Amino acid sequence: MALPDHSGQKYSHDLLPGLLEPGTYAVDPGDDRPWEPRKPELEEHGVRLQMYGITGPPNRIGIAPGDVRGTVFIPERLGGCCCGWDGQYGPNLACAECGCPVATRVDDCGFWQVVWLEPDAVCPVAVDGPVQRVMDWTELPSTPPVDSRGFWSPVWEAAVAVALAHLLVVSGGRRVSLPDGPVAEAFRRAIDSLLPPGSPERHLVLAGPGLSAAITDIALAPKHPQTGEIWPCDAGTVVPLAADVWTYLAFNDDRRLMPAAYGMPAVVRRDDPPPLLPHTLFCPDGRVFLRTLERLTAVQQPWLRRIYDRVRDRPYIDPFS
Structure with a gap:
């Protein structure tokens, strides 16, 4: 598998599940x-x-x-x-x-x-059995943004933080417009906080399997969970996003259902609870964001270094709290 974005993440004080699926x-x-x-x-x-x-x-x-x-x-x-x-x-x-x-x-x-x-203490050994099949782009998994308790998913917080760091780099410090809907909910608060105000000069659009390929500026494209490859497209610039988060952004319908006239009577008990809503605004993981920037050569540019220093020195400012 490709190394997950939340590898090395420190999240709350809960006992978290495994980083990788068994057998991978x-x-x-x-x-x-x-x-x-x-x-x-x-x-x-x-x-x-x-x-x-x-x-x-x-x-x-x-x-x-x-x-x-x-x-x-x-x-x-x-x-x-x-x-x-x-x-x-x-x-x-x-x-x-x-x-x-x-x-x-x-x-x-x-x-x-x-x-x-430890890489120096182990070695690969051939075993009998089927070779793992690489999933097709049309089979990408999907992870919801809210867990069963009503909290934002740490997987989402890490994946969006990584994509945000790459998005800032390709923006060149210029304002970026976002498509309305789930993409704006995940990224707009961060863009408003970290990039200067004004009319957008760059434009981010979702790109990937099942979507239109007409992208001229910045494409937010899925990263394959097994190979780590980024969806190939003809956009001027590509920002990678974890496949399970990208799939939810691209295809999930977050619109809330409203009671219709002449529907089920109000006295009838329902067994389908409404979808969970998060208790707070969405916040990318600030430590994952900083760690990603540190691994990008572009962080040495003065304007991006100022953003890095501001987030490092004040880790609980918008949009990270």
Whole structure:
């Protein structure tokens, strides 16, 4: 699978499900930031900033925790956590036969559960069985924006944050217009907060399987969940968005049903509750947004660096709170 946008996301204090489906794996290219954010004025006075983060060597292989076999925990690397282990002390799983560290299990509250295999400690082995089929573009999954409790989905918050970072880069600091509907609900508040006001100079349109291909400026296109490829189109610029979020934006009808005349009597008890509504305005994940910008060379441009610094220094400003 392609590495999900919410990999490494820290979300609330809830116990989150697995990052990957059983029987699948993803490769994390690692921390390959072309630019390292610093505050030199503080370091000159002997102050060193420490950022909380869980990183590892490049090309770690992520798998579902239930797919691990033949490992034991390393006790001295399991401390300092809350409801589980977050891997901040390095590999915490060792080979049950030789005792060498081979993987890091992450299952603490607020983290997507995953086991990261050390690339130098494992090797691929051929097995019998069918080759995984790559799904067609017409089979893309869909994830609703609101979970069963009525909260915004953390998958959406991460995916929109990643797309927002790419959208800012291609905008060049100019105002971007958005199509009305779910796309505007997900991105307009962020555009209003981060880009200067005025008449739009760039135009974002949904593009992808099942939609019109007449795009002349910026296309918001799906990213394949298995291959990581972006939907090919003839737009001047393409902004990738996680496929399951894109599919919902493109095809889900969020219009609310209204009672019709001569419909079901009011005294009749219904067994179909209305769709859940979120308790707050939608907010992209600010930490995912910053981490994405750090990996884009364009963040060194002065106008984008100012946006980065403003969000980093005030992480709870609009649109991230």
